[in-house]
Amino acid sequence: MFTTYDLLDDVLTLRDMVDRFFDEASTTRRRVDFPYVNVYEKDDDIVIRAIAPGVSSSDVNVQLADNTLTIEMNRKEDYADKPYLRKEREFGSYKKSIKLPYYVDPDKVEASMNNGILTIKLTKHESVKPRKITIN
Amino acid sequence: MATQVAKRTDRNLDKKDYCIVPPVDIYETDNEYVLKVDMPGVPKENIEITFNNNELEINGKIDEVYTSSDNLTYREFTLCNYNRKFLVSDKINVEGITASLENGVLTVTLPKREEAKPKKIEIKAE
Numbered sequence: 001m002f003t004t005y006d007l008l009d010d011v012l013t014l015r016d017m018v019d020r021f022f023d024e025a026s027t028t029r030r031r032v033d034f035p036y037v038n039v040y041e042k043d044d045d046i047v048i049r050a051i052a053p054g055v056s057s058s059d060v061n062v063q064l065a066d067n068t069l070t071i072e073m074n075r076k077e078d079y080a081d082k083p084y085l086r087k088e089r090e091f092g093s094y095k096k097s098i099k100l101p102y103y104v105d106p107d108k109v110e111a112s113m114n115n116g117i118l119t120i121k122l123t124k125h126e127s128v129k130p131r132k133i134t135i136n
Numbered sequence: 137m138a139t140q141v142a143k144r145t146d147r148n149l150d151k152k153d154y155c156i157v158p159p160v161d162i163y164e165t166d167n168e169y170v171l172k173v174d175m176p177g178v179p180k181e182n183i184e185i186t187f188n189n190n191e192l193e194i195n196g197k198i199d200e201v202y203t204s205s206d207n208l209t210y211r212e213f214t215l216c217n218y219n220r221k222f223l224v225s226d227k228i229n230v231e232g233i234t235a236s237l238e239n240g241v242l243t244v245t246l247p248k249r250e251e252a253k254p255k256k257i258e259i260k261a262e
Binding site for chain 2: 036037038039040041042047049051052053054055056078079082083084085086087088089090113115116117
């Protein structure tokens with residue numbers, strides 16, 4: 001079928017584009033909660049890094065329960081009642097849970113804070129590692 | 137803070153134009169201006185602060201441990217070098233500028249010059 005050019009078609013296309021932008025927005029733009037984490041996996045080790053500037057190690061609480069690692073931190077405001085000229089940083093309490101892909105050894109969890117980055121090292125538990133079964 | 141950190145997805149860290157503008161808080165007291173800059177992942181020796189022509193420039197080179205994406209399975213942030221410039225007024229005593237780094241937060245203290253500090257004006261009795 002032949003159609004003649006209609007200016008209204010272009011207008012409608014534009015409207016569709018705008019509609020699509022807002023319709024898909026919630027799925028394409030994902031909301032991430034602070035603290036931001038990166039997860040690295042290699043063989044039997046997992047390394048989790050979280051951004052935590054201005055948080056001292058005593059204000060971080062890392063908990064491992066039921067294969068879920070929970071990071072809790074409290075970032076205190078480092079100045080009080082002083083007239084500020086610029087305020088861009090965020091403060092407050094944050095909590096994040098990460099589901100781990102396998103059962104980790106709770107005795108071999110290492111956590112360290114270095115230059116505002118929290119690093120947690122986890123290792124796969126012996127009981128879930130593959131083992132050879134001997135045939136009688 | 138996080139928007140700035142998360143925004144950068146480029147891995148080309150050598151180019152100078154790929155850098156994070158770190159979030160900063162500035163506050164003022166009677167004697168000084170204080171800058172607090174969030175720069176997670178930068179060791180003390182990689183921070184360079186220069187003062188030139190009333191321009192305070194902060195450069196932070198990120199520790200390479202945090203930029204590698206080997207074995208990365210889930211990402212929410214990308215770290216990169218930090219760079220930010222501030223235009224500073226003449227009221228600053230340049231020799232007295234000090235800086236310290238704690239838990240990834242850089243604190244730069246810019247003391248005011250004597251003549252810029254607030255003075256109390258005495259009222260003369262007639």
